[in-house]
Amino acid sequence: AQKVTQAQTEISVVEKEDVTLDCVYETRDTTYYLFWYKQPPSGELVFLIRRNSFDEQNEISGRYSWNFQKSTSSFNFTITASQVVDSAVYFCALLPNTGNQFYFGTGTSLTVIP
Amino acid sequence: DAGVTQSPTHLIKTRGQHVTLRCSPISGHKSVSWYQQVLGQGPQFIFQYYEKEERGRGNFPDRFSARQFPNYSSELNVNALLLGDSALYLCASSLRVPYNEQFFGPGTRLTVL
Numbered sequence: 001a002q003k004v005t006q007a008q009t010e011i012s013v014v015e016k017e018d019v020t021l022d023c024v025y026e027t028r029d030t031t032y033y034l035f036w037y038k039q040p041p042s043g044e045l046v047f048l049i050r051r052n053s054f055d056e057q058n059e060i061s062g063r064y065s066w067n068f069q070k071s072t073s074s075f076n077f078t079i080t081a082s083q084v085v086d087s088a089v090y091f092c093a094l095l096p097n098t099g100n101q102f103y104f105g106t107g108t109s110l111t112v113i114p
Numbered sequence: 115d116a117g118v119t120q121s122p123t124h125l126i127k128t129r130g131q132h133v134t135l136r137c138s139p140i141s142g143h144k145s146v147s148w149y150q151q152v153l154g155q156g157p158q159f160i161f162q163y164y165e166k167e168e169r170g171r172g173n174f175p176d177r178f179s180a181r182q183f184p185n186y187s188s189e190l191n192v193n194a195l196l197l198g199d200s201a202l203y204l205c206a207s208s209l210r211v212p213y214n215e216q217f218f219g220p221g222t223r224l225t226v227l
Binding site for chain 2: 004035037042043044045046047050091093098100101102103104105106107
């Protein structure tokens with residue numbers, strides 16, 4: 001079965017705090033990709049990162065960083081020094097070996113309070 | 115360059131009617147996928163098309179159908195609308211399949227009364 005779990009439904013932080021969004025996935029495929037998308041109130045999903053199953057290196061992009069751990073089937077996303085513009089719903093998604101269907105989590109709604 | 119475009123932006127229908135949603139992918143992208151996003155949930159996969167052929171179908175009833183045209187644009191058709199079909203319908207395009215990141219359009223908000 002293919003599944004993505006985002007246990008945190010809603011998170012609120014004060015501006016400049018760090019916040020980590022959790023993502024746990026299930027798949028029997030040995031080859032797969034993991035993604036994070038941001039969905040602002042406008043509704044459009046914005047691509048943030050893609051990571052393949054053979055690359056467990058952590059990645060940093062500005063204030064964003066991602067921690068991929070196959071041993072725990074997790075792909076967590078950290079925002080450092082959060083800003084009000086970071087307020088959005090964030091989705092983690094799994095693209096298994098067949099490559100034609102994304103499996104999305106239920107999303108984490110992040111609110112950054114000024 | 116233009117991103118993924120979808121039309122219409124909003125749509126209100128009544129039960130039993132049918133609806134056609136349209137999507138134009140990013141120039142050069144040959145794959146289009148459709149997703150349904152019910153309020154408070156993540157997007158659910160409906161269809162994927164690549165080079166005008168269906169490459170994948172999610173767990174949706176036969177009332178849902180789609181097609182891709184020679185210019186790679188796509189239509190999603192839903193017949194015999196139910197209240198539960200009210201959702202945001204997202205179209206995503208990618209350069210190729212598999213394993214490519216998908217770029218999403220702004221969506222069509224469908225309300226069924």
